[in-house]
Amino acid sequence: MSWFSKDTEQVLNELQVKQKQGLTNAEVQSRLEKYGENKLKGKPKKSLAALFFSQLRDMLIYVLLGAAVITLLIGEYTDSIIILLVVILNAIIGVFQEFKAEKAIEALQKMTTPRALVRRNGDVIEIDSKEIVPGDIVVLDAGRYIPADLRLIESVNLQIEESALTGESVPSEKNAALVFEDPKTPLGDLANMAFMSTLVTYGRAEGVVVGTGMSTEIGKIAKGLDETQTDMTPLQKRLAELGKTLGYIAIGICILIFVIALIQRRDLFEMFLTAISLAVAAIPEGLPAIVAIVLALGVTRMSRINAIVKRLPAVETLGSVNIICSDKTGTLTQNKMTVLHLYTYRKFLDVPSEGTATAEEGAEKKLIQTMVLCTDATLINGEGTGDPTEIALLELGEKYHLPKRELESGFERVAEKPFDSDRKLMSTLNKEGSHYRVHTKGAFDNIFNVSSHALVDGKKVPLTDELKANFLRAAEEMSDQALRVLGAAYKDTDEIINPEEMEKDLTMLGLVGMIDPPRLEVKDAIHQAKQAGITPIMITGDHQHTAAAIAMQLGMATSLAQTVSGSELDAMADEELNEKIGNYRVFSRVSPEHKVKIVKAFQSHGNIVSMTGDGVNDAPSLKNADIGVAMGITGTDVSKGASDMILTDDNFTTIVSAIREGRNIYNNIKKSVVFLLSCNLGEIVAILASVLFFWPMPLLPTQILWINLITDTFPAIALGVDPGDKDVMSKKPRDPKESFFAGGAAMRAVIGGSLIGILTLVAFYFGLNEHGYQLWSGSIPEDVLTYAETMAFVVLAVSQLFYSLSMRSAFHTIFQVGLFSNKYLIGAILLGIILQFAVISIPFLAAAFHVQMLSLQDWIIVILFALIPLAVNELIKLGMRMKNK
Template sequence: MLLTAISLAVAAVPEGLAAVVTIVLALGVQRLVAVGTIVKRLPSVETLGAVSVVCSDKTGTLTQNRMTVTEYWPEKSEILVRGMMLCNDASTEGGARYGDPTELALLDMGVPLTRPQLEKDYPRIGELPFDSDRKRMTTLHMAGNTTVAFTKGSIEGILDLCVDMPPVRRAEIETAAASMSSKALRVLALAVRTGDEVPVEADLEFVGLVGMIDPPRPEAAAAVASFKRAGVRTVMITGDHPDTAFAIATELGIAEDISQCMTGAELELLDDAVLAARIENLRVFARVSPAHKVKIVDALRAKGHIVSMTGDGVNDAPSLKMADIGVSMGITGTDVARSASDMVLSDDNFATIERAISEGRGIYANIKKSVLFLLSSNFGEIITMTAAIAAGLAAPLRAIHILWVNLITDSLPGLALGVDRHDTTTLMRRPPRNPAESLFAGGGLFTTLFYGVLVAGCTLYAFTKGLQISTAAGQTYAFTVLGISQLFHAVGMRDVTKSIFRMSHTANPLMIISFVLGLALQVAVTEIPFLIRIFGTVRLSPEQWLRLFALSAVPLIAHELLLPVQRGLQSKKLR
């Protein structure tokens, strides 16, 4: 009775489950690295498959981050070029390019002049660095016996500080800026002030505008379209002018109407209730600060979305932390942003997020297959032991038999299921997984119970046939059928909605290896003398092997017969 109790206890515990899931997650992280994504936390791999909203920066992520100045207003004057180059922290000395792409484009605008050459005549003696709230920066320079300060920034941030600005003049400047923005150009304004000992951002004299193009990444539009098919919404968040942001968003297929665009100033005026009512229709947020990102993420999560947020600056850390998946930039990201994120893009590319979500969905699907396979196998063992005891029969399996099957025969196919190649096209046509969804959803419970009962039935049938010879023969029959039937069951679990004749078995060589190795090991414990003594088995004749092998293949036959049922359960889940 004690041995029977031990056998039941062993059958109830899926010993290989924890190891298999951990290994599958770790291997999944390696697969994500291959598509340009570094995952810092293992649970994030699972969360990726449930992402329903991707909030992305524009510059460098959706666009190529290769700025080129293409327009000037009112003209390309000497003071406009000189001011933009001096009010600048980028460097192109010695052919090496360092700094923000926007500022590098402003230096390129003045070639053959360089900033070091200009600073010999106009040495910098003070500055007010750029920040995302002011949306401007100021540098103070010596200019002979006096000083000159250049202030560069957003059109709104500069015009509000200028003097001698009649309404007609301001309207003319704003019209020019709007014209540039409508062409998806990033617009920067420059103003000047003289005679100060410290930088002052007040009573400025307006100088002019420059417009620069940052072309969308060629692959970004395809990634946005893929997200649409997958039920994932793309939201663009940028500090650019609303017209610039909307033009890029329209080109990429993110937004269709200007009503889907909101500025940071408008966002600040909305309370949580009003924002919650509007957030589902918004696709573009322009002129936002890092603090606005936190508000956007909070509103989306309040609506039940699983949110991915990108960021690269120190001030982005709060929003990266608040998002379900914080994504930092590997090239332009700061150490603080990378530390706060769950995932790092090694190439700063939006399309990499799409590939990561696709891999995340595939990894979750593989983990689900592995878990359902292992649980159904253990369920079959429990039913086998319980039914035999209830019928007053001898224990059909010894504790060592169950332990062998759980650790050796089950774990290898379970691991093979965990690294199975997934159909990316099919996965990215399904809506995001509900994070509250059980592993048993979509036919998972049916699969676990049905195959558990089926494997148990085959095992008990073999046991009763073997008992006609001896108890040892009965246990050997049961042990053999239990081990091999689970190998066949693993093959079918690769895709419960697809016939085994339509599966590409060579796409998962580990499954082939685990099947052959599992079968060889199962043969070994009934044919090698010292293993026979350890496991208490008996040798089987070729005829017995043939019969037991045929009986073990029943789960695979059931897989083919149940295809319409499984497809129906999957379709019901997707609805």
């Protein structure tokens, strides 16, 4: 339907909606049932069957399937069934892991759905954009994505960047009053329409929804579009490469075993199966899946502490962050602005904290009127929407019996110049009887720059240096009390003037001082960050004194010397800023362009920088930072789109909690990997030693496959969701270039793996020795060999299970971290032991795996052997702690 060819009244009538009222809840419900949710359809999801078969696309799985076919052909039916069961079980575990990871990512995508402002039942409310229906009245302002196709019904200086649809990078100017008769008017020329997924870059507007979901222009283009990113993280890539390297090593070992077997004239088929099982043992094929699930579960856990991680690599980077650049308002403070003082020439006025008051005629009343009329926020029954600073000004108006609704009905807004972070000013033009008045509010020093007069005792007088100094003294007095100071000015005109002419030759009215108290919990978070080797930095548009006062209260700065203003930054060359950047803790009066400069200066010293932002202009600094953090409450859709992480509570403490979580997730992945490699090394040591020294095989291929599946996977996943080190925030940030095996991890893997392998051989020797045979004895009876293999089998499996307990911390003993503090790991160990016992004690399983029941004395021996790698690792930790002391 050509909505662009109808005027606004026709469109509203056809969609059966009133602009000032919006839709009712009942109308929304019936339209939602008729049109469905406002979202684009993605690619069909992979079925469980497709996920299952994708797990089988692996070189080693092909080798195992080949082995299963050969065993079947030569009549070893039990072996072939076990090999097939192992392959199927491995695939099922892989499907489960992928499914869990996918679900976690889906849940996060739901949480990052863009929000939209709509008018319903006469009130402006914020909702998920998918809940929008045709006929909804949508309120637009700078920084918001258009949530659906709209016919504009009101617009003020509106500009929309439509490159997502037209490819045109220059924002298009919009005008709701226009009507286009030609039905073939190109999309890019439709100035009275706004389209889904395009971006408001300037001005404000209201529009009525004419198309949702796949009925939008972008929906027509995006049939089958799926924006899900499935890129591997740098860590996953590194581990995939590690897997490849281990694969080549495994193939080399297999060839070596074959060559030795030929020389020693062993049973070639048995050695073929051994070589295959060893290749499978050598390669931790579960690694990428385990890393994916640990990352996804970690990210889900982070969402519960109000940090939504949009990109998985961010989790790895979080552990390395050593500079947090944070906005002040709402992040370090409560975002509950309250006006405490008014100042007109030589007159300070305290605003009552409760109740109401009456404003005197003259400068005082005009000051409040200007502050209230020059806002875009709304305040209805004590509930505000919009910028917290503007809501505080509306509350001031209510206290002095000058509510916005009443003022606007008498002084209608006819034009405006929206707030701009470079000008730090906002102006409106309101009709007052037969003439018009410009109301301007903003940073007080910028108000001085556009004022030529001041109101003194009800008279307009030139703004002299003496008058200016008087206002400045009052502003600094308020700034020193950590108050945010705004100035107000006005001018009268006989006609509607161009927005460019509004902020010239104004008359200074006065100042308001407001406070946004620091969040109570932030001081502790800053102390914690400093202990963790992280430097917190405050970045704010506030005056230098206000910023410094808050920073000193919070423990971020120690003196005014650690602060620098935006104008001082402009005066510095990049080289000078890079040199001095380490001296500063507070950046005041900065614009978004300065933020990029600050990020790059910190990065020039090799720092890993996290930067917060909420505005459209913050996108470049969020992109440039190592971790861009957007505000979930006050943030624009653009800042959320450019960020790596979104804070749903806009709280600095959440950034510190996310860093703690990021460090723990990385450490948990490291634990899982080192554990898997230790287990695999143990299996290689046992088999390779037996082949080299011409001993009987201590383990059968099916036994190795069983151990690989049971003892590796479950404890590895449990280690991946470990509660983490309590003192993780007392350590310095991790160097991003640091090897995965730094900090003695490689040595621990070698010691643990070697011990597991040697003890497996010792258990095998004990089993033979009990029956009067040695490793080098010839023609050992089948039942004796089976008994010795059973002992080796149990030691290899159970030692790996016990050893996982020791992997929880590289420095603390299992009692220091809490033996039962990871219930998943205890569950995985108990499950492994029960399954191991079942294999030995249930007759048909025992026959399938060529094992037999052990005597009580031998159970005690194998359990003691299995505990040795754990005990040795714990003793090494104690030795290291004593050495460090």
